[in-house]
Amino acid sequence: MPAPSTPHAVPVGPAPGGRGWRIGGWGLIALLPLFLCAAYLVPFLGVANWSITLPEPGLGQYLRVATDPGVHSVIWRTIRICAIVTALAVMLAYLLTYVWIHGNRTMRIIAEICIIVPFWISVLTRAFGWLVVLYNRGILNTWLQDLGIISQPLTLVRNDVGVVIGMVHFLVPFAVFPIASVMRGLDGRVLMAARGMGASRLRTFWEVFVPMTMPGIFGSAVIVFVFSLGFFVTPALLGGGRAIMIAEYVYVQIFQASNWGLAAALSVTMIVLVSALLLALMRITRVEKLVR
């Protein structure tokens, strides 16, 4: 997320007391980067070092990331699930944001509660909630069986279905914010003009409204995709160790297989991938527009 810019940007220049202010100002700035260098950047270099020295020096772990079929299947599953999750989360978010921004007061309040309340609730509570709903003798299966729609319980957790549902649920609020900022900034007169020229509601929506909110959709998709790539808790709980994604794979490599080199190489690979995606995002949309 980029920094907000200062609307009252007045050149600071050589103001009275300039020197003391400069030294003091840099003193204030320095604290946080120094802390992060010690606790984050230097350890990252250590992790990068693990990736080329463990278990023996060389690029063996990266070669494994590039060629090992086991690693590949985990990476492909991660990308596939993240793509499905992104598409679903952005669609749901678009719908909710549309009603949140353009609806009447009651709709706005209801939509806002539906978006904000889950946002503040812990990822663990949310994953647990889905376990309660989805497991074999859970609420959904019980209802469907009582209604006679199914005779055998559906397997909805410990597989990709559960992971997708849980992740979509987690990510919808995050997908809402970029879309909301674009929809809020939209000039309503353009829509009225389209309607005035005789376009139907549906046609105005598809041919005017959706194209105008494309930057929001795109920004939202990239943010959600990046978020879902490194996501750990929901896949681990709702996948139940069967639908393993890359984050859980890293956890297993460190704590069960003691294969620190591979975990480190995967971490570095993920950073490279995520940076590339975010650079593409910045090229295509102006990110600061999305955050406001």
Added chain:
Amino acid sequence: MGPYRPGPVAVLLALLAGLFLLAPMLAVIPMSFTPFRYLKMPEGELSLRHYQTIWENADWHASIWLSVRVAFVASTIATVLATAFSLGIWYVQPRLKALLIGFVMLPMIVPPVVSAVILYFFMSWLARAAPAIGYDTFWGVVISHVVMIVPFAVVVVMVALSQIDRRIEMAARGMGASIWQASAWVILPNIRFGLIGAFVMAFVLSWEEIAVTLFITSINAITLPRRIWMGLRDNVDPAVAAISVILIVITLIVVVSRIVWRETRK
């Protein structure tokens, strides 16, 4: 945007989407009153036994208390660091501004599992250099949480700073105030709501943090999310439903009262 209202189809679909978002929370409420010792919906009879477990069990108490302390200390440190950084950037407007801000935002952008590996590396190194603040200790969790929550605090403080008029700073300078006097008497009082917002945001994020905490703790520093995780991973314990309901109710009260307060002020 008056005439452009969502049609009935959009409203209906949005209601379904909203229901989807609330569903897991609605589901854990009846579950928390189950009389059974395992995950099974109550049939007729309701029981408070799982709330009683949370109320009486020393392990849950220890975890809640640890999470409160960690969140308090970590969000205090994060707010102070974020405020110092943002204020300094605001005063100096350095040429490398974008680079510096990008750097402190890193823990927010890097995938959580990678941050977890980085902090795991750091904590295992600290455990050798200074065992009291390294792996599986109170201070280890605090340091790691500060790293993870500080970018969010920076965003909140920077937004607050961007909304105050720069001329009050120039006035303070012109009157001969030192940077410390101007900060303490003029700027900080003007962004106090931003500072409170940053602290609250940081507190909640630390209170819920699980991905990194899983990597850097094992048996001593078991925070509340870690204990919930254990309750979910090993055997699905309905006590988790009880603690979840408590957390959901608190969140619901805070969020809804904020919305109501805002709407009635209009």
